[in-house]
Amino acid sequence: xxxxxxxxxxxxxxxxxxxxxxxxxxxxxxxxxxxxxxxxxxxxxxxxxxxxxxxxxxxxxxxxxxxxxxxxxxxxxxxxxxxxxxxxxxxxxxxxxxxxxxxxxxxxxxxxxxxxxxxxxxxxxxxxxxxxxxxxxxxxxxxxxxxxxxxxxxxxxxxxxxxxxxxxxxxxxxxxxxxxxxxxxxxxxxxxxxxxxxxxxxxxxxxxxxxxxxxxxxxxxxxxxxxxxxxxxxxxxxxxxxxxxxxxxxxxxxxxxxxxxxxxxxxxxxxxxxxxxxxxxxxxxxxxxxxxxxxxxxxxxxxxxxxxxxxxxxxxxxxxxxxxxxx
Numbered sequence: 284x285x286x287x288x289x290x291x292x293x294x295x296x297x298x299x300x301x302x303x304x305x306x307x308x309x310x311x312x313x314x315x316x317x318x319x320x321x322x323x324x325x326x327x328x329x330x331x332x333x334x335x336x337x338x339x340x341x342x343x344x345x346x347x348x349x350x351x352x353x354x355x356x357x358x359x360x361x362x363x364x365x366x367x368x369x370x371x372x373x374x375x376x377x378x379x380x381x382x383x384x385x386x387x388x389x390x391x392x393x394x395x396x397x398x399x400x401x402x403x404x405x406x407x408x409x410x411x412x413x414x415x416x417x418x419x420x421x422x423x424x425x426x427x428x429x430x431x432x433x434x435x436x437x438x439x440x441x442x443x444x445x446x447x448x449x450x451x452x453x454x455x456x457x458x459x460x461x462x463x464x465x466x467x468x469x470x471x472x473x474x475x476x477x478x479x480x481x482x483x484x485x486x487x488x489x490x491x492x493x494x495x496x497x498x499x500x501x502x503x504x505x506x507x508x509x510x511x512x513x514x515x516x517x518x519x520x521x522x523x524x525x526x527x528x529x530x531x532x533x534x535x536x537x538x539x540x541x542x543x544x545x546x547x548x549x550x551x552x553x554x555x556x557x558x559x560x561x562x563x564x565x566x567x568x569x570x571x572x573x574x575x576x577x578x579x580x581x582x583x584x585x586x587x588x589x590x591x592x593x594x595x596x597x598x599x600x601x602x603x604x605x606x607x608x609x610x
Contacts, residue, residue: 298324298351301360303343304377305385306350307367308336314356314363324351330359361392365409372420383430386417390446391436394475398441401482402516411520414449414471418464421453428454437574439567441478441489447567449474451559451599452527458602459595472520473527474556480510480528504540507532526550531560536589546592554592558584558599561591577603 298317316328327350352360371377371385390413397406421427431450436443452474453467461467481489484506488499495503510528514520530553533539535546565580581600584591
């Protein structure tokens with residue numbers, strides 16, 4: 284029988300669902316754990332109590348696969364997961380889809396913290412560490428991208444978009460033969476942070492349902508340059524990671540922004556993230572339009588023949604075809 288330590292929580296307190304598999308045996312939890320009983324959240328294990336194998340087995344016997352953490356303890360849970368993420372990824376008893384879900388949800392929460400305090404060195408270090416974990420996982424597991432694709436969120440937020448673009452960019456890089464861990468890490472960090480400059484744009488503009496005014500458009504088009512400036516403040520991000528941030532809206536024909544660069548002037552990382560960025564934006568549901576299915580989106584991107592690197596776009600199309608059928 285599951286033993287709880289308090290009555291049901293009442294009121295407007297919010298909770299986040301966490302996987303039982305994300306909790307490491309014989310670790311101390313500095314956050315309360317709740318279970319859900321008949322729609323109520325009930326305290327199951329209090330802060331600073333060890334999570335034992337006996338506890339885990341008891342939960343499994345009662346078919347409890349998910350527990351809950353109060354949103355007030357989100358930071359404590361996030362710190363715990365980031366500390367143990369490599370152990371989770373290396374755990375052969377955890378299914379690959381479960382690993383992908385934990386990694387994806389961890390990245391979403393982490394990028395949220397970065398966007399709240401984009402120039403904080405600690406946050407940048409967290410982002411770099413998580414990208415390294417993702418890179419090493421993808422190099423060891425040939426199905427890592429397929430598993431991430433299965434758990435991706437396609438209701439647009441800045442946070443999900445950032446993680447999705449990083450995932451697509453790393454997959455495309457590996458598909459084209461980029462397989463050195465350092466190269467992938469530099470690309471991944473830049474891809475994850477590619478929209479960090481949007482932290483300087485009011486949400487009223489970013490989430491506007493109608494067409495942007497000319498002045499609003501000019502403001503939005505400053506975000507690559509602003510992102511580059513924010514990254515320079517930390518003096519932490521590798522030089523090659525700057526290119527996806529500064530160049531993901533540049534286009535092969537020179538029609539992009541902020542500098543109107545042409546094909547030979549755009550770094551390969553900028554070209555890769557440009558494709559990942561547009562594809563995710565098109566296939567994600569936004570406040571002002573519905574999502575487009577993958578292959579109509581790719582068809583439309585191919586019709587903009589002078590916008591993207593042709594070889595990279597062809598390889599991206601083949602890669603996506605390998606994941607879900609031929610376009």
